[in-house]
Amino acid sequence: MNAAQDILHPQTTLENGLARLVPTLDPAAQGIKGLRRLSGGASQETWSFQMDGGQGYHLILRREPAAARSGGTGIGMAAEARVIKRVAAAGVPAPQIEHELTPDDGIGAGFVMLRIDGEALPHRILRDDSYAPARAKFARQAGKILARIHQSDPTGLPIPVLSPREVLDDLGHRHRAFGAARPVFSLALRWLAQHAPEPRAPKLVHGDFRMGNLIFGPEGIRGVLDWELAHIGDPMADMGWLCMESWRFGNADPVGGLGRREDLFAGYEAAGGDPVDPATVRWWEILSALRWGVIIEEMAAWVREGTDTSVERHVIARRASETEAILLLHLLEGAA
């Protein structure tokens, strides 16, 4: 890759690289068109483009950003691709990977997958009339998909194994490394340590299963995206994260703003998931508020260090107070 060209015209370099690549996917393809960066994805870059000629596939490139940033990191692109292939083979709705980038491709580290047609923007899914059927079945369907993820065989996947206590300790370290002194976080860390669940049979955990990472059609969930935080650990973690108040987008219903916990748990158990312990899910939900707060502190560090100067990141960096409000209410009232 020509470094100077990459700095001056990064999109041209990427466009040329992808144009060279697509004939290996479909010999009849003559190049690409419609390359654009998609919003969202704070840690990985996501690009959309279409094969020009041949099958004309709509494709998504997911790749590592050029510059490293402070804070928690994912499992890496190669491991993420292996996780996606594994769960897709186990019947989880996940993207189909068409190509993993090699150094010869000259456009960084990542992979190309088929685009899943649908909607991922939470506000549309939560409000638009056309998604009413998907909303009605969401909690149960999410439970069923999570059961399938947790039943996938994680043998040999190059991803970390994390007990509840290790997840908590990691958050404590990241908070102290990148955040400010916050009495509410100190209280939450202590409460979580005193109430940590016993380790249960470890499973493949998605790690970021929430509105925004799920692609919807009117009929329901079509795909589960963003597997960069996959690990082996307590399967209840995925349910706690899904129920956390920040992912309800102003709605009252706890499961992604759309459903009841009872339906999530029933869907999970009906699909063969291990019996759900609501108290453990609740512990993970509290940890999830702290986790989102620590991620926000890391994003504030990106702003401070100049590695992300977008207006959006400046605004998100001011959202730690939302997690303090959630945690404080829990500590004072134990409220749902």
Place this chain on the structure above:
Amino acid sequence: MMQDQPSPNAILAAVAAWLRDTAAEALPAHARFEAKVAAGAVELVRRQIGAEPSESEEARMLSALVGDTGGLDALTARLCAQIENGETDLSTPGLSDLLIATTLNKIDIDQPEFSAAARLRALAQRRRGLP
């Protein structure tokens, strides 16, 4: 010297309205989203400029709680250390009221519409004996 009108509040309100209603409408999809985020950022700054200063009251409550004097940062770090070693918890008189007040001061500027902010305001009212 007294500055002329309009006030910072009025100027920022006009900027936010322009970003949201005019600029956003004229921009392509992703930039439109960013213009709305920028309008929200201006509104946040406007709320912060308009807020009553609360830091001296917070420092007074913190001082009483940790039994020391000093700047806000040092007192807050001291309180966190006391919580982490178990010396102070929510049964300590004054801690709940301090944390409710400081969290509300922040979220009322950062995100007054967030769902948990309303519940925290209601809790603060009940603790003051109001209906």
